[in-house]
Amino acid sequence: MATGIERSQFAAILWLGRTLSRRRWERQSPLLAGFMVLLTVVGVTSIFSALFLGYYVGIVYLPDLSPLWVLLIWDCIVVAFLVWWLAGVLLHLQLGGERFSLTRLMHMPVSPQGAFLLNFLSSQMRVSLGFFLALMLGLSVAHSVVHGVGDGAVLGLLVIASMAMIAALTYQFQSWLGRLMSNKRRRGTVVAVAVIVTVLIANLPALYNRTLDFDTPSTVDSDTPGEAVEAEGSPLAGNLAVTVIAVNVALPPGWLPVGAWTVNRGQYWPAALCFVGMLAIAALSLRRSYRRTLRFLTVGDDGRRRETHREVPVPEERQTLRAVRRSAAPATGRWQGIVDRLLNRLPEHARAVAWSSILLWRRAPQGKMVMLSPILLILLYVVLFSEFGSSDLAAHGSALAFLALVLMMCLTLLTNQFGQDGGGFRTLVLVGAAPREILLGKNLSLAPFAITIGLAALIVLQVMNPVSASHFAAHTVHLVSLYLVGCLVGNAFSIRTPRAMSPSSMSVPNSTAKMFLATFLAMVLFLVMTLPLILALLVERGAEAVGWPIPVFLIFAALELAIVSFVYRKLLRAQARLLAERVEFVLDQVTEPVE
Known part of the structure; x- marks a missing residue:
């Protein structure tokens, strides 16, 4: 195979990882093992429910929505996914214990490409990815029913490209944090700062809303949501629309909502650019992660060849003086x-x-x-x-x-x-x-x-x-x-x-x-x-x-x-x-x- 791993080996390694994970939970507590089974069932059920929910919401509400409201809905979905995804990354970093770590995989008859692929795929096995992917694909199917198969297919490709980009960037980010957290003392600082940053990111929408003037004119009142946002004579609506579009264009996670917005307006070239851009970012991120993986496996943790230095003997008097200075330093x-x-x-x-x-x-x-x-x-x-x-x-x-x-x-x-x-x-x-x-x-x-x-x-x-x-x-x-x-x-x-x-x-x-x-x-x-x-x-x-x-x-x-x-x-x-x-x-x- 191109990845250097046979299908039988791939299936055997997956079975081994699942078995070790189950036994770890059983060893800690039989109650926890049963709880994890329940969570797995709930997770699978939620994925199918999200697919149906996305399809139902799209069928009911898409015909009456303006392109700007489509953009805002996709923004809300992407922001919710990023918050949930970051929380999962933070929990994974705190608990540790990769299911398929690179150091363990290299003890098996697996090539570096196969080890990298298994490590990457195992790091993405989360309920949040399946839930939001199903929700977005459900909306894409509904979009194909409402506006045509071509529009829905383009939107589905944008969803897949966006998920690939986020997964690749997350994997690269996790690898970088993993190298930082190899130092046990530094690990605590990284986890503490990551918690604070995650909470701040989760509150960014509320922080932005506080900066807005909510004294909207009465002319915004309308029967249709799209007409309400695009009501004439409302400077707040115009400024908000320009700000939202600019932020989406500037940030790569916002390219999926921008693509959905342009497809809803009948413009396909911007959506194609968003698709190519997200795939390019995913490919570059995976390429860099793979190169760092090879460097980690062949050279060392920090990617630099370590040179051995002989220790120069220090006179006893100088050692005593250094010890006295160190003991007196805290008091000064x-x-x-x-x-x-x-x-x-x-x-x-x-x-x-x-x-x-x-x-x-x-x-x-x-x-x-x-x-x-x-x-x-x-x-x-x-x-x-x-x-x-x-x-x-x-x-x-x-x-x-x-x-x-x-x-x-x-x-x-x-x-x-x-x-x-x-x-x-x-x-x-x-x-x-x-x-x-x-x-x-x-x-x-x-x-x-x-x-x-x-x-x-x-x-x-x-x-x-x-x-x-x-x-x-x-x-x-x-x-x-x-x-x-x-x-x-x-x-x-x-x-x-x-x-x-x-x-x-x-x-x-x-x-x-x-x-x-x-x-x-x-x-x-x-x-x-x-x-x-x-x-x-x-x-x-x-x-x-x-x-x-x-x-x-x-x-x-x-x-x-x-x-x-x-x-x-x-x-x-x-x-x-x-x-x-x-x-x-x-x-x-x-x-x-x-x-």
């Missing part, structure tokens, strides 16, 4: 010195645990996600939901909700404080650190992240929807109270349900339904804590109405902090005793090997 940093001064009042072991945990969470992908996610939420609030907090009550509600969200995200780390330690937890036990100091240091390690991000959110909300100084102070005090409660809840989870965490991914193995349920209940606790403050705000409003300007909101927040601080100090001792009793169990759980 600006923010490190600030943290050291803040931690000087703590016991020695608590200070060491806090400092080492801060450095650990800075490098871990879970810590990066906790730091980046609230920032993303703040940006989305500023762009999307700022007008909903224009009233005073809504401004307070937004602030309290944001504080709860920040602590909910930190709760994912607080509930498993020893998971990232791994073998390092054994060191804490062997040095004789008191359990109370270990818990105190762990609790303080996340305070710089949670408190700083919470204050940043409050400042942004204060700029967008200002409140009084006493109310801003009350929100700040409430943030500290929420964090202390989160520490108590996190300590209980970390001692009773510890589990090891991967240093290079955000997945947590051996998670049970009880863990998820308990985490959800802990999140509900944060929302319950906001109810007294809302009641205090209403009481303060009533007092101001009768002429008593008493800062009830701030007083309630201060009382809440005093009560929570007292409870924290008492329960911390009890939790320290519990940790001393279960230290061997915690050590066994967090030192389990994970990938």
